[in-house]
Amino acid sequence: EPEVTQTPSHQVTQMGQEVILRCVPISNHLYFYWYRQILGQKVEFLVSFYNNEISEKSEIFDDQFSVERPDGSNFTLKIRSTKLEDSAMYFCASSGVNSNQPQHFGDGTRLSIL
Amino acid sequence: AQRVTQPEKLLSVFKGAPVELKCNYSYSGSPELFWYVQYSRQRLQLLLRHISRESIKGFTADLNKGETSFHLKKPFAQEEDSAMYYCALRRGQGGKLIFGQGTELSVKP
Numbered sequence: 001e002p003e004v005t006q007t008p009s010h011q012v013t014q015m016g017q018e019v020i021l022r023c024v025p026i027s028n029h030l031y032f033y034w035y036r037q038i039l040g041q042k043v044e045f046l047v048s049f050y051n052n053e054i055s056e057k058s059e060i061f062d063d064q065f066s067v068e069r070p071d072g073s074n075f076t077l078k079i080r081s082t083k084l085e086d087s088a089m090y091f092c093a094s095s096g097v098n099s100n101q102p103q104h105f106g107d108g109t110r111l112s113i114l
Numbered sequence: 115a116q117r118v119t120q121p122e123k124l125l126s127v128f129k130g131a132p133v134e135l136k137c138n139y140s141y142s143g144s145p146e147l148f149w150y151v152q153y154s155r156q157r158l159q160l161l162l163r164h165i166s167r168e169s170i171k172g173f174t175a176d177l178n179k180g181e182t183s184f185h186l187k188k189p190f191a192q193e194e195d196s197a198m199y200y201c202a203l204r205r206g207q208g209g210k211l212i213f214g215q216g217t218e219l220s221v222k223p
Contacts (some may be wrong), residue, residue: 004157031208043158043200045210056210091158095208100165102148103204103211105158 002026004106006092012112013082021077021109023092032075033093033103034067036060043091049075079111087113116141118203120214127191128222135186135217137175137201145203147184148211149175152198161199162186171195191221 005024013019025032034046047057049067066078075094079086089110093103117140127133139145149161162170164177164184175186184201198218202211 033210035211042215043202043211043213045212048208048210050208055208058210089155093211102160102163104160105150107157 004092004094004104006106006109008109009107010110010112012114015084015113016081019079019082019111021090021092021111023075023077023106024073025075025092025094026096026104027073029094029096029104031095031103032069034077035091035093036088037091037108038088046077082111082113084113087111116203116205116212118201118212118214120201120217122217123215124218124220126220126222129193130190133186133188133191133195133219133221135199135201135219137184137186137214139182139184139201139203141182141203141205143205145205147175147177148202148204149173149184149186150200150202150213152200152216154197158200191219193221193223195219196221
């Protein structure tokens with residue numbers, strides 16, 4: 001069964017540094033998402049992406065965040081200048097063209113900001 | 115505002131006992147509801163969705179629009195059911211998922 005893959009599995013970064021989290025969605029999917037889960041808290045929506053543009057973003061997704069689909073297969077989340085509170089598990093998800101199709105999640109990237 | 119509430123943070127039962135994980139939602143339109151399961155901090159895996167009306171791993175969930183609930187049930191819990199369970203709501207085509215706080219299910223031998 002096809003899966004969403006995310007790299008790296010764990011990223012440790014100094015505060016203030018830029019970080020790029022990578023995702024390869026399922027190949028025929030058209031909707032892409034990033035969520036995050038701070039330790040002990042619920043999963044929170046960050047951003048959704050469709051037709052090469054952001055379709056929705058949350059309050060968390062401020063100017064420090066950006067997403068890109070650079071080559072038709074990868075879907076990246078960039079945090080420009082990381083803060084301690086960005087430490088979380090970041091999940092990528094994708095879903096197909098049919099609105100009935102559910103979102104499939106990757107294993108996540110654990111981001112630790114020092 | 116759209117909201118999903120899972121009132122129990124932790125639910126502990128013995129193997130073979132019935133399980134009910136509660137989920138209530140707040141949404142003005144026609145929601146689409148899901149249960150996701152997360153084993154030992156692995157990926158979120160889709161367990162059930164209300165439009166499928168199917169049973170997966172012995173779990174069922176019925177959407178009750180009158181009570182705005184989507185409780186997850188299993189008649190006989192197994193140790194391998196121990197995991198975090200998240201109820202989620204989706205609005206619209208390609209819409210974001212709104213998650214509840216999650217319920218940790220612990221099934222004791």
